[in-house]
Amino acid sequence: MSTIVDLPTETPEQGSSASHQGENTSAPETSLREATQTWIREAILSGRYQGGEKLIERELSEMTGASRSVLREALSHLEARGLIVRQSFRGYTVAKLSTRSIFEIFELRASVETLAAELFAERASDQEVEDIGIAFEAIEAGIHANDLKKIRTAKDQFFGVLFAGCRNSEIRRALENVIDRISYLRSQLMSDPRRRQDSLVEMRLLAEALQDRNRVEARAASLAHLESARDALVNQLSVAANTKVAKAITKVPRKS
Amino acid sequence: MSTIVDLPTETPEQGSSASHQGENTSAPETSLREATQTWIREAILSGRYQGGEKLIERELSEMTGASRSVLREALSHLEARGLIVRQSFRGYTVAKLSTRSIFEIFELRASVETLAAELFAERASDQEVEDIGIAFEAIEAGIHANDLKKIRTAKDQFFGVLFAGCRNSEIRRALENVIDRISYLRSQLMSDPRRRQDSLVEMRLLAEALQDRNRVEARAASLAHLESARDALVNQLSVAANTKVAKAITKVPRKS
DNA sequence: TCTCCATTTTTTGTATACAAAATGAAGAAC
DNA sequence: GTTCTTCATTTTGTATACAAAAAATGGAGA
Numbered sequence: 001m002s003t004i005v006d007l008p009t010e011t012p013e014q015g016s017s018a019s020h021q022g023e024n025t026s027a028p029e030t031s032l033r034e035a036t037q038t039w040i041r042e043a044i045l046s047g048r049y050q051g052g053e054k055l056i057e058r059e060l061s062e063m064t065g066a067s068r069s070v071l072r073e074a075l076s077h078l079e080a081r082g083l084i085v086r087q088s089f090r091g092y093t094v095a096k097l098s099t100r101s102i103f104e105i106f107e108l109r110a111s112v113e114t115l116a117a118e119l120f121a122e123r124a125s126d127q128e129v130e131d132i133g134i135a136f137e138a139i140e141a142g143i144h145a146n147d148l149k150k151i152r153t154a155k156d157q158f159f160g161v162l163f164a165g166c167r168n169s170e171i172r173r174a175l176e177n178v179i180d181r182i183s184y185l186r187s188q189l190m191s192d193p194r195r196r197q198d199s200l201v202e203m204r205l206l207a208e209a210l211q212d213r214n215r216v217e218a219r220a221a222s223l224a225h226l227e228s229a230r231d232a233l234v235n236q237l238s239v240a241a242n243t244k245v246a247k248a249i250t251k252v253p254r255k256s
Numbered sequence: 257m258s259t260i261v262d263l264p265t266e267t268p269e270q271g272s273s274a275s276h277q278g279e280n281t282s283a284p285e286t287s288l289r290e291a292t293q294t295w296i297r298e299a300i301l302s303g304r305y306q307g308g309e310k311l312i313e314r315e316l317s318e319m320t321g322a323s324r325s326v327l328r329e330a331l332s333h334l335e336a337r338g339l340i341v342r343q344s345f346r347g348y349t350v351a352k353l354s355t356r357s358i359f360e361i362f363e364l365r366a367s368v369e370t371l372a373a374e375l376f377a378e379r380a381s382d383q384e385v386e387d388i389g390i391a392f393e394a395i396e397a398g399i400h401a402n403d404l405k406k407i408r409t410a411k412d413q414f415f416g417v418l419f420a421g422c423r424n425s426e427i428r429r430a431l432e433n434v435i436d437r438i439s440y441l442r443s444q445l446m447s448d449p450r451r452r453q454d455s456l457v458e459m460r461l462l463a464e465a466l467q468d469r470n471r472v473e474a475r476a477a478s479l480a481h482l483e484s485a486r487d488a489l490v491n492q493l494s495v496a497a498n499t500k501v502a503k504a505i506t507k508v509p510r511k512s
Numbered sequence: 513t514c515t516c517c518a519t520t521t522t523t524t525g526t527a528t529a530c531a532a533a534a535t536g537a538a539g540a541a542c
Numbered sequence: 543g544t545t546c547t548t549c550a551t552t553t554t555g556t557a558t559a560c561a562a563a564a565a566a567t568g569g570a571g572a
Contacts, residue, residue: 031344032556033332057523067557068524069325073332076289080336082429088287089524089563104426107375108368112430115367170360173338174368174430288526313553323527328555345533345554 036066037074044083044094047184051096055084081177095181099234102185105178106230110223112175116166117206117222121213124165129211131161136207143196151190158203162210185233195232202228292322293330300339300350303440307352311340337433353438355493361434362486366479368431372422373462373478377469380421385467387417392463399452407446414459418466441489451488458484 040060043049061071075092078084084092120128138154159179163172189195202225209217296316299305317327331348334340340348376384391414398406415435419428445451458481465473 069328069556069558072325072329072525076329076332077336080333090565091524101426104424107371107424108426108430111367111371112364115363119363168360168363170357170364170434174364174434178426178430324554325526325528347554 032066033070033073033077036064036070037077039064040074040078041083041180045180045184047187049094051094053094055092055094057091082181097182097185099237102182102230102233102237105182106226108178109175110226112171113226114219114222116162116168116171116175117210117218118215119166119168119171120162120210121215121218123167124210124213128161128165129213132158132165132207132210135161136203139203140200143200148187148190151196152187155186158207182233189229189233189236192232192236195236198228198232199225288322289326289329289333292320292326293333295320296330296334297339297436301436301440303443305350307350309350311348311350313347338437351437353441355490358438358441358486358489358493361438362482364434365431366482368427369482370475370478372418372424372427372431373466373474374471375422375424375427376418376466377471377474379423380466380469384417384421385469388414388421388463388466391417392459395459396456399456404443404446407452408443411442414463438489445485445489445492448488448492454484454488455481 040055049055055075057068057071057075060066061068064071066074075084075086079086079092083095085095086092120132124132135154135158139151139158142148142150142154163175166172190199202221206218206221206225209221296311305311311331313324313327313331316322317324320327322330331340331342335342335348339351341351342348376388380388391410394410395407395414398404398410419431422428446455458477462474462477462481465477
């Protein structure tokens with residue numbers, strides 16, 4: 001059952017740089033289009049625009065300062081990533097997450113993210129193994145400090161190192177897309193102190209397995225964390241069925 | 257180790273239609289942008305534009321009849337899907353596949369596509385099980401008739417049914433993207449009669465397992481097929497290292 | 513007060529125009 | 543003959559304009 005093989009190492013710079021170029025390589029922010037895109041993405045991920053909400057071009061244009069040409073390119077890009085959807089002559093709306101979508105996403109993640117964990121254990125550099133430890137400690141510190149923003153940053157860091165260490169930019173790309181779609185829910189989840197504590201325990205197991213380069217344990221810990229996060233998310237949704245977040249997730253438009 | 261659970265069935269029309277809307281739902285081809293996008297995509301997949309080749313806007317504009325606004329939206333969309341890459345002030349080029357990328361893609365597919373096969377065995381409707389059989393017979397007929405185009409169409413059909421039957425549009429989305437990227441290589445592969453024969457045998461095993469709804473066998477057959485296809489592809493590349501296809505795959509630009 | 517229809521306004525779809533950057537070519541200096 | 547510089551052309555980046563479709567508004571009739 002070995003799906004893990006040694007990948008060829010030739011032309012590594014070409015393979016990976018070409019693959020995730022144009023993604024969120026936060027560094028240079030070359031074109032206006034990319035900046036606009038990032039702005040909109042951040043606005044959605046931070047919850048400024050809720051699921052199902054309409055994105056009005058004039059409004060975005062004013063806020064970002066970009067012209068409509070640029071704006072529409074950015075929107076088209078985000079549509080391809082699944083973050084927003086377009087209907088003919090009705091413009092773009094923020095993609096809605098049905099409960100079903102959440103299950104689907106976690107089903108995919110359960111397959112791919114566990115693979116990523118295994119691959120990290122196998123392929124990560126010593127530096128990356130060290131970085132995983134550092135990132136985990138940052139998460140821990142954030143939780144103790146009760147600092148939501150810090151937690152989120154540290155988690156992004158953690159998964160960033162994880163995906164880099166697995167040496168497969170296709171996995172990174174596939175996961176980035178689905179994680180984007182649910183990431184504005186993550187902060188909702190993390191606001192529950194008990195869930196935070198559970199999450200910390202699960203992630204410690206994962207971090208330790210990764211640092212030990214223990215493939216089997218890493219997969220198991222990753223899967224456990226995912227299932228736990230999924231269940232917590234679905235639970236919270238069914239409990240808080242009246243909050244605006246829940247409405248943004250579960251409801252279908254009435255007059256479509 | 258059960259990553260397979262029963263997905264909730266609520267709001268199925270919303271969940272799925274919203275999820276893969278705006279993809280290649282070949283039916284209505286509403287907007288000009290989508291048509292343009294499809295045109296470019298087809299041009300790349302059919303090999304009309306080779307990997308690394310530059311896409312000149314004026315040229316595409318003339319060929320598709322679309323204005324630059326529309327064209328650029330389409331290009332932006334395709335960039336997000338990874339089919340083309342953009343460099344500042346140097347326009348778009350068709351994404352190149354390094355050997356490494358191919359390994360990465362197959363590594364991802366080995367994880368996700370086998371899951372899709374399992375899920376199909378579990379969840380597909382009786383109609384879909386039947387359709388899988390029909391699609392397979394079409395592939396068989398195509399191979400016997402030695403009709404490359406027919407083979408390709410039938411295979412698309414087969415995987416279309418497979419992805420639909422697994423009831424997870426996220427999986428479909430993730431796989432569509434990576435399969436797009438290597439699909440212009442598939443015809444190269446299929447031109448080798450021996451590989452065609454091998455492929456047929458592997459796919460028969462897969463089709464039979466799917467029709468028997470045998471999860472374990474389905475996964476095994478899917479994995480076997482993938483590894484076989486990957487190896488054949490890599491083999492062919494190293495053999496025919498001087499063909500234009502190989503050049504499009506392996507070489508890095510000299511003056512970048 | 514409610515409902516239906518016509519008109520106005522907003523918003524999207526498409527096309528064109530102008531500016532900036534990069535590429536390529538011709539000519540001058542060596 | 544070669545190389546460097548300068549200029550013209552091409553191509554991309556950005557902004558604006560116009561047309562078509564949908565949504566919002568408001569008034570007339572019941």
